Amino acid sequence: MRTENQEFTFTKLMTCGLCGSGVSASEKWKKQNNGNVHRYVYYGCTKAKDKHCKCGYIEEKEIINQFVGLMDKVSFDDNSIQQKIKSEVERIKKFNNIMLGIKEKIEVKDLDIKNYAKYILKEGTEVEKRELLGCLKTSIFLANKSISIKPQ
Numbered sequence: 636m637r638t639e640n641q642e643f644t645f646t647k648l649m650t651c652g653l654c655g656s657g658v659s660a661s662e663k664w665k666k667q668n669n670g671n672v673h674r675y676v677y678y679g680c681t682k683a684k685d686k687h688c689k690c691g692y693i694e695e696k697e698i699i700n701q702f703v704g705l706m707d708k709v710s711f712d713d714n715s716i717q718q719k720i721k722s723e724v725e726r727i728k729k730f731n732n733i734m735l736g737i738k739e740k741i742e743v744k745d746l747d748i749k750n751y752a753k754y755i756l757k758e759g760t761e762v763e764k765r766e767l768l769g770c771l772k773t774s775i776f777l778a779n780k781s782i783s784i785k786p787q
């Protein structure tokens with residue numbers, strides 16, 4: 636359902652890579668051939684700093700795909716999100732071990748954390764995604780239909 640003061644997942648996390656303005660989002664509804672109506676969310680430069688910015692627009696689904704690809708390159712804030720993800724992964728592993736009857740020590744590797752981050756990006760709630768990306772030690776830029784990150 637559409638709400639009046641809707642928030643978009645990624646707007647506050649990104650900056651235009653061409654002119655340094657903020658990023659805003661808009662939604663469009665398209666009717667498909669089978670009669671279903673599909674929601675698309677597009678992100679683009681607010682053009683606050685450059686009225687003629689050529690940043691272009693990118694669909695939210697594509698942003699998520701690109702973030703998933705970037706997860707292998709980023710580092711997370713050790714104190715907050717990493718601990719949270721770690722305990723969540725531990726919980727899942729414990730459950731798996733019980734189901735499979737395995738009695739070994741639970742170990743959470745860096746790879747587990749990155750895989751869990753990818754899972755959140757694909758399946759998590761808006762709040763979970765924002766929380767995750769907000770904890771990255773990087774700045775996120777949008778330009779020419781692609782996301783790039785720079786260490787802060």
Ligand SMILES: [Zn+2]
Pocket residue numbers: 651652653654655656680681682685688689690
């Ligand atoms: Zn721009």
